[in-house]
């Protein structure tokens with residue numbers, strides 16, 4: 118049996134029944150990383166020795182915790198005690214966190230095994246996993262294409278069977294878009310559902326950690342472990358975490374779904390439009406009631422998002438000054454006050470990449486005296502209008518369905534010289550972070566080039582259960598009709614990339 122092809126729920130069963138050992142599973146995943154990652158570049162750091170040690174410990178336990186022995190890859194902006202954490206940036210050179218993020222402590226308690234830290238756009242800024250200081254990650258379905266970003270390493274690792282589970286973070290689409298480009302499942306939880314303690318901040322009022330998995334059941338399993346109130350994160354919310362697995366049932370009767378017409382308007386790639394609308398037809402046939410809805414403020418989402426995230430990032434990234442940790446540039450001046458200023462300047466100039474510097478400049482400008490009202494404050498007001506679009510839609514609908522990205526994965530290098538084109542990739546995902554609602558991306562077809570295309574299901578705050586129910590049903594039906602839909606090249610778990 119090729120153990121690396123297993124889903125998490127399949128592997129758990131086999132480990133619990135004693136049919137396979139955690140050590141065998143970890144070794145199988147390691148063999149895939151060794152075989153493929155030279156080309157894909159999903160990992161920045163590999164933690165094979167500690168993973169094998171932990172697997173042996175778990176094999177020796179008579180009572181196995183819920184994720185016992187399951188290898189998981191962690192995006193490199195989530196702090197892991199004793200393991201290099203780079204955020205994809207030169208500025209964090211040599212940074213080894215002295216503590217675990219809350220999600221990591223929860224995973225360790227559940228018996229999951231960290232297999233490595235995954236590549237990402239620098240400081241989670243980008244849409245293609247090309248802004249990393251560690252070189253781009255490549256899409257396992259075709260190495261000439263990007264895997265999406267910013268959790269591109271986490272998505273590619275799952276798609277290439279280089280891990281069983283992974284964690285990513287999503288500020289404007291960074292879990293959902295790479296999940297869509299790599300043909301897997303990615304979920305951005307409600308803001309406040311998962312603790313951000315130990316997540317290196319990009320834009321604090323947007324960031325959430327979430328799962329990237331081979332199927333919907335695995336996403337539910339992982340969400341159950343990582344969710345919940347955390348006193349260490351003042352924005353996490355005290356609401357019970359339901360048993361998400363109980364909502365994995367095939368039943369869409371009485372469910373009302375809105376299809377926002379602005380998400381299918383000018384600019385969308387025709388293949389994406391047709392694949393997503395085919396899935397919407399299927400959902401209607403299964404029993405949900407789907408109808409068009411208007412979200413009139415969608416067109417302002419990109420400028421609003423980029424002003425706000427750049428503002429928050431410019432403030433969050435002020436802490437990287439070369440003093441306490443990470444990279445520090447050499448300076449020569451004799452005068453100490455000149456030396457200090459030069460050190461800050463040179464450290465930041467040499468340590469940050471172009472996209473990060475662009476955001477720091479944009480954000481500093483938007484927050485500066487005289488421009489604050491015209492940019493930052495106005496963008497906050499637009500954020501409220503966009504939220505009102507969602508509040509209104511959710512008075513009538515249980516869920517909304519949209520594409521994840523206006524186009525399928527593009528070629529490496531295709532958009533790197535044009536930041537605006539790169540920003541436009543986020544048009545359908547940033548509204549979700551602007552409003553804080555949860556959304557899941559699941560694969561629903563393939564492009565002519567054989568690259569996966571995903572759709573996005575969006576629900577009310579803290580209604581992840583509904584996301585799981587719809588996504589699970591759709592996944593099951595798509596599986597059954599995949600032969601006609603996309604030539605049997607679909608995303609079976611036994612696939613060999």
Ligand code: GLN
Nearest residue numbers: 241242243288289290291
């Ligand atoms: N592409 C978006 C950005 O660059 C998304 C980032 C993210 O979700 N981390 O801001």
